[in-house]
């Protein structure tokens with residue numbers, strides 16, 4: 001996914017010079033009325049059907065959709081005060097930090113009020129899509145082996161067949177990828193098995209990726225057998241044309257990522273930004289999000305018991321802490337690098 | 340306001356006052372609960388915040404490689420749990436901010452030990468409550484001071500206080516609403532003794548001037564005292580009036596009868612015809628004055644007594660017969676036969692003996708007065724449809740077509756009186772007595788000549 005591609009180390013106190021880096025920009029609709037500005041980490045192609053459906057009932061509106069990496073989204077709002085009416089990002093921690101630091105305006109509607117407690121923070125930050133972070137496996141490369149169902153299975157499998165998996169496991173490099181860092185920290189929070197897994201992967205010379213795109217490309221090409229901690233939606237959209245790939249949601253627990261949105265303080269068209277958010281949460285919006293955008297809508301009734309959505313709460317601020325981050329990455333390096 | 344209080348309803352005033360008190364209490368309850376809840380919530384939140392700050396400070400570890408900071412995910416998660424409050428933190432080591440929000444305000448006084456210091460301060464776009472904890476750690480073999488600040492917004496606390504205060508406000512409102520019927524009830528019970536006292540005083544007979552002894556709350560004692568004083572004064576005035584009437588009658592009649600008897604003696608002794616004529620007209624004048632005086636007094640007495648009427652059983656038969664006896668000499672003098680017909684058995688009515696006697700006397704007096712010599716005056720006693728009838732019929736000159744309505748006016752005399760002495764008050768007295776005792780009076784001319792006067796009184 002594009003928003004994960006750029007993942008400079010998260011440095012809260014670093015101020016970069018110049019305007020934030022825009023990856024893509026597109027204006028939808030040509031009405032004479034007000035223009036809604038949306039800043040998002042989600043690729044335009046994923047979101048276009050949703051926006052077009054939103055604009056059908058509002059012919060006088062225009063919608064400017066700006067795509068940037070999650071780090072750039074954070075920077076645009078936090079440091080540059082860029083004017084947007086809705087800010088959408090998959091980087092929960094950065095979104096949480098923006099809301100905590102007072103960049104999110106209060107927004108109330110029936111749709112956001114219906115969200116479960118873990119999918120919203122106050123009346124500021126709201127989740128709209130829930131994506132499991134999964135393990136991908138290549139059917140071909142796994143011939144003769146049983147598909148792992150839990151992390152313990154995975155560790156056992158890797159230990160049992162070191163030769164087969166050496167250099168054939170892929171995962172994010174948390175130094176580079178913000179998403180990878182978030183998933184790794186959430187894993188570490190959930191279980192100590194994570195560190196064992198890191199050690200095993202380190203011993204098997206796991207390949208570290210900056211971004212899920214490359215990881216999946218390598219998997220499809222047969223260069224690796226397993227891809228650990230990949231965002232589900234993107235993975236699933238690839239699986240449709242690659243029957244070889246199996247999506248495994250680990251049954252001990254599967255971290256689920258919330259895509260979140262908020263109306264920034266001082267938004268010129270805050271009400272319209274909120275209306276778009278409401279539309280994304282409406283039954284029609286959810287449907288489109290699922291079928292057209294390939295983003296699993298937030299639907300509690302479909303939650304698997306092993307699914308652990310990352311809660312929207314100030315705990316997310318902890319791993320953004322500079323020292324905490326340094327400590328975690330040092331620990332990770334120690335686990336991955338075998339003497 | 341004065342005027343409203345002076346008139347208006349006491350009950351309404353009492354109810355309004357009770358309601359005002361209830362409303363004030365409800366408002367007071369709201370604000371008391373609000374501030375108490377706010378303080379309680381703050382104390383609780385402070386305890387959590389303080390514990391979190393202390394735990395972060397304790398997690399700090401020194402060493403040769405610098406300081407290790409370990410922020411616990413769960414701690415941060417928990418701090419935000421109460422009201423989803425915003426969270427800020429800052430860790431200073433050796434006077435330099437190593438992590439967190441480096442512009443988070445530090446306390447005025449550096450905390451002394453691991454005990455947290457709390458303060459509330461504006462930060463960014465909001466107000467935060469901050470817990471500050473200080474300690475020192477050993478870095479590179481030397482002690483380094485460490486300051487840990489954790490701040491949170493207190494929307495959660497405000498929400499709790501609001502919620503509790505709103506509930507208290509609702510309870511207060513409930514009390515207020517409950518106070519409406521209660522205060523109506525209590526106002527009613529306060530005024531019940533007054534109403535009972537008023538009833539007791541209202542039930543009294545017209546001549547009952549005893550002091551009020553009704554049991555009443557002590558607050559009513561001044562009122563009862565004043566009432567009793569007033570009753571006592573009234574009683575005094577009334578008895579004075581009674582004796583005054585009696586004395587006035589005496590004082591007028593006595594000198595008049597002296598004049599009369601002196602004039603009669605002078606008449607008998609005088610031989611001069613002109614003097615005798617003068618003396619006779621003087622005697623007639625004195626007689627008229629005497630009659631007028633006594634009738635005036637009678638009339639006053641009738642008015643007074645009918646105001647103070649207290650019915651007792653009066654035997655009409657007996658009164659009539661003794662009256663007839665008393666009129667015996669007068670009738671004889673005028674050569675009129677006075678007859679009483681009917682049983683001698685008692686015929687009782689409810690009334691006042693003096694009033695009835697006065698009425699009958701005037702009726703008999705008229706009958707004899709307006710009769711010619713050698714005629715008959717017949718007094719008939721009978722019962723008639725629940726009434727006792729006393730009929731005085733004469734064979735005199737009749738009424739010459741005049742009716743009772745013309746003749747009963749005060750000081751009104753008929754055109755038929757001739758040289759008969761009179762004051763015009765007799766029939767006035769009779770009609771007034773009849774009315775006071777719930778009866779009626781009739782005066783009719785007989786077909787056979789003469790007049791019949793009938794007094795009807797309710798039979799006992």
Ligand SMILES: Nc1ncnc2c1ncn2[C@@H]1O[C@H](COP(=O)(O)OP(=O)(O)O)[C@@H](O)[C@H]1O
Pocket residue numbers: 701705706707709733735736737738746747751752753754755756760761762763764765766767790
């Ligand atoms: N028995 C009667 N016969 C004739 N006239 C009478 C008789 N009783 C009353 N009257 C008339 O009624 C008038 C009013 O009577 P009353 O009030 O007794 O006054 P008075 O002092 O004149 O008797 C008398 O003046 C008289 O004209």
Ligand SMILES: [Mg+2]
Pocket residue numbers: 701704705761762763764765766
């Ligand atoms: Mg008379």
